[in-house]
Amino acid sequence: MPTMTPSTTEIELTPTADDHRVARHAAAAIVLTVAEAAIPLPLPGIKPGLANIITLVVLARWGWREAAWVALLRVLVGSLLLGQFLAPGFFLSLTGGVMSLVVLGLAMHLPKRWFGPVSQSVLAAFAHIGGQVLVARVWLVPHDGVFYLVPIFALAATVFGLANGLIAARLLGDELAESGVSAADAAK
Amino acid sequence: MNRVVALRNWLAAWAAYLRAGDFLVLGAALMVCVLSALTLWQGGHPDKAIIRAGGRVFAEVNLNAPRIVEVPGPLGTTRIEVQPGRARVAADPGPRQYCVRQGWLNSAGAVAICAPNEVSLSLSGRNADYDSLNY
Missing domain, CATH: 2.60.320.10 (N-utilization substance G protein NusG, insert domain)
Known part of the structure; x- marks a missing residue:
């Protein structure tokens, strides 16, 4: 028997253009996650979250569904690469990712004229840190002492939310210019 | 002096990406920082x-x-x-x-x-x- 006949149990996956796009964006986000893990930071839980720039750009260009795919793939593969899969850090990332996706799903409906990527980024950063603090309080450190760090986390969310939002806005800037709304117009 | 001008231009270029509502959100975020610090760090009078x-x-x-x-x-x-x-x-x-x-x-x-x-x-x-x- 020639082995050329396809077996009946074989499943053939044909990735669509959408799948390729999700994979490309997720790969970029994963690279940022891994690169960021090399930056020494003073407090656990505080990181720039550069991968969220990719989430913001995908959200603006391709919508929430695709942004959710990219963000969750990034959390999963990023944790596998860093040896964090199913460790506490993974669940913190997952909670943060899910919470910020929920908030992004709401924030994307804010009027575009007044609220840009920076608003979305800051709101998502707060949702991220909020979800993480709650999980930490309920599960990892069952003591109110966790809340002592909330002001620091809030400040980090503001600063990194602003920085990531600005970078995302800049990456999206060309697109806005093409559609007739330049960043300068939008700022007015 | 040139450096100051360059810095100002650089900041202005980034600020151009901010929209009116973004300032509102940033203000609210800073409020949360300050209020949480005041309430959580007052150290028990x-x-x-x-x-x-x-x-x-x-x-x-x-x-x-x-x-x-x-x-x-x-x-x-x-x-x-x-x-x-x-x-x-x-x-x-x-x-x-x-x-x-x-x-x-x-x-x-x-x-x-x-x-x-x-x-x-x-x-x-x-x-x-x-x-x-x-x-």
Whole structure:
């Protein structure tokens, strides 16, 4: 028997253009996650979250569904690469990712004229840190002492939310210019 | 000077990506930072001084007005001075004067103990800095 006949149990996956796009964006986000893990930071839980720039750009260009795919793939593969899969850090990332996706799903409906990527980024950063603090309080450190760090986390969310939002806005800037709304117009 | 201009241009280029509502969100975010720091970091203001003598509560004094409390003990009289927001053992007949040398107590949960004269002074508040103290 020639082995050329396809077996009946074989499943053939044909990735669509959408799948390729999700994979490309997720790969970029994963690279940022891994690169960021090399930056020494003073407090656990505080990181720039550069991968969220990719989430913001995908959200603006391709919508929430695709942004959710990219963000969750990034959390999963990023944790596998860093040896964090199913460790506490993974669940913190997952909670943060899910919470910020929920908030992004709401924030994307804010009027575009007044609220840009920076608003979305800051709101998502707060949702991220909020979800993480709650999980930490309920599960990892069952003591109110966790809340002592909330002001620091809030400040980090503001600063990194602003920085990531600005970078995302800049990456999206060309697109806005093409559609007739330049960043300068939008700022007015 | 050129550097200042360049920096200003650089900042202006980034600021161009901010929209009106973004400032609102950033302002709210900073508010959350400041308010959370104020509420979570206030470190327990004391509101009451509890004075014990011989293991029993001798007096509970509000920390609103200045006042001097004289507490009798086996060695003599311990003088406790209360001022708005703080309290101290001003004088004690004990030999080593540990509680006097502790100076002013000003955080909730702080304690000064004059063991020889069996007098202690502790401050209480809603959020004490210490859960408990052991000696």
